[in-house]
Amino acid sequence: xxxxxxxxxxxxxxxxxxxxxxxxxxxxxxxxxxxxxxxxxxxxxxxxxxxxxxxxxxxxxxxxxxxxxxxxxxxxxxxxxxxxxxxxxxxxxxxxxxxxxxxxxxxxxxxxxxxxxxxxxxxxxxxxxxxxxxxxxxxxxxxxxxxxxxxxxxxxxxxxxxxxxxxxxxxxxxxxxxxxxxxxxxxxxxxxxxxxxxxxxxxxxxxxxxxxxxxxxxxxxxxxxxxxxxxxxxxxxxxxxxxxxxxxxxxxxxxxxxxxxxxxxx
Amino acid sequence: xxxxxxxxxxxxxxxxxxxxxxxxxxxxxxxxxxxxxxxxxxxxxxxxxxxxxxxxxxxxxxxxxxxxxxxxxxxxxxxxxxxxxxxxxxxxxxxxxxxxxxxxxxxxxxxxxxxxxxxxxxxxxxxxxxxxxxxxxxxxxxxxxxxxxxxxxxxxxxxxxxxxxxxxxxxxxxxxxxxxxxxxxxxxxxxxxxxxxxxxxxxxxxxxxxxxxxxxxxxxxxxxxxxxxxxxxxxxxx
Numbered sequence: 001x002x003x004x005x006x007x008x009x010x011x012x013x014x015x016x017x018x019x020x021x022x023x024x025x026x027x028x029x030x031x032x033x034x035x036x037x038x039x040x041x042x043x044x045x046x047x048x049x050x051x052x053x054x055x056x057x058x059x060x061x062x063x064x065x066x067x068x069x070x071x072x073x074x075x076x077x078x079x080x081x082x083x084x085x086x087x088x089x090x091x092x093x094x095x096x097x098x099x100x101x102x103x104x105x106x107x108x109x110x111x112x113x114x115x116x117x118x119x120x121x122x123x124x125x126x127x128x129x130x131x132x133x134x135x136x137x138x139x140x141x142x143x144x145x146x147x148x149x150x151x152x153x154x155x156x157x158x159x160x161x162x163x164x165x166x167x168x169x170x171x172x173x174x175x176x177x178x179x180x181x182x183x184x185x186x187x188x189x190x191x192x193x194x195x196x197x198x199x200x201x202x203x204x205x206x207x208x209x210x211x212x213x214x215x216x217x218x219x220x221x222x223x224x225x226x227x228x229x230x231x232x233x234x235x236x237x238x239x240x241x242x243x244x245x246x247x248x249x250x251x252x253x254x255x256x257x258x259x260x261x262x263x264x265x266x
Numbered sequence: 267x268x269x270x271x272x273x274x275x276x277x278x279x280x281x282x283x284x285x286x287x288x289x290x291x292x293x294x295x296x297x298x299x300x301x302x303x304x305x306x307x308x309x310x311x312x313x314x315x316x317x318x319x320x321x322x323x324x325x326x327x328x329x330x331x332x333x334x335x336x337x338x339x340x341x342x343x344x345x346x347x348x349x350x351x352x353x354x355x356x357x358x359x360x361x362x363x364x365x366x367x368x369x370x371x372x373x374x375x376x377x378x379x380x381x382x383x384x385x386x387x388x389x390x391x392x393x394x395x396x397x398x399x400x401x402x403x404x405x406x407x408x409x410x411x412x413x414x415x416x417x418x419x420x421x422x423x424x425x426x427x428x429x430x431x432x433x434x435x436x437x438x439x440x441x442x443x444x445x446x447x448x449x450x451x452x453x454x455x456x457x458x459x460x461x462x463x464x465x466x467x468x469x470x471x472x473x474x475x476x477x478x479x480x481x482x483x484x485x486x487x488x489x490x491x492x493x494x495x496x497x498x499x500x501x502x503x504x
Binding site for chain 2: 032033034035151154155157158159160161162163164165166167209212213214215216217218
């Protein structure tokens, strides 16, 4: 067995990382085609408030974060769907709102300590066993929910009005999508980091879309690219002592560059 | 005797922010009919279509679909809707033709049959965004046909479609109406084209201005009331 897997923290980081590499681009595909990918960044800023509350209450930050981001995601969808405020403006309100709340709460927990810093940029050494089980449990739930509602998610993303006429409860489907986004963002913060998770939900997706000849094919490509970036990134983080989140995101960008170059030259 | 009106619009009015879009409209669509709902831009025809599809609730009056009040109507598979274009930006959507047709839940065989009906079967693996406007409309019709509807409602289907493709498109609609016995309701502002393709016309300009056979309506002065005095029509048969 390679040295890297002799440490239980690395096994936990890999298992959590692989789960995230599957669900982040999976959800990201539906967000990108809806031009709604900024919701991942918005929810990640709200996730930071969740972490601060968790640290303040000396409880599990991940559990608090999941609850807070899910509530925020439903509120965002509610405001967006009544069409009085545009989706973009709703996100532009919630993003600084989440950050503002985080700053106030962080000042209450005596500033930016090392623990909080690890949530911002991810840290492979900090995936606790309870985090791993929650990540795997909610990750598998997310995966099966997408598989179950796949065609309805696709229809509502492609043509909301026609989906409504065909009898699909579009409001319910849209709410499912934002809730799954909130869960994905929360689960990703340990390995990828709050400030970088948006990238893993978008970059492999955009890369996959360069090659996909169908939506499903684009999803498969994006999963492949995300898994490659996470596996190679975690190895590099361990052996080269690099921050995991940043390495994974830079690798994703590198893959995008290679694919774009390949596409241009063919 | 069985009532053959599959859509019954009774005294329906709708206002946007206090401004009337449609007012006291009564209209029936009978089984097997090919109805063109026409009117100038801003005349309320799209509002009427959205009310028929349950996307807007009228502030006055009521709508019945297949003899049932629209508020309790559940059997939406009886109605196929063909939008003017997809709600999303298709240029950034990597979706194949067969995925578009199958997104309502159709199986492989139904997708194939629907694409054959609109003569698009050989394009099933292509990306939707690579198709011409006319081909995209055919794919939307295939999607609407997949659940085997009895009524097809089309919203300005030939906007942005070249004249050659428009002719083929209306030929396809006539075939669907005659061969599959589909009831069709088509919304358009292009009276000159639609009047020669459909079996019945309903003219909307906030109110129902006229309703009847195209040749009767074109000969009358209703069109001048609807579109202004400068309009001239040339009648020709098929």
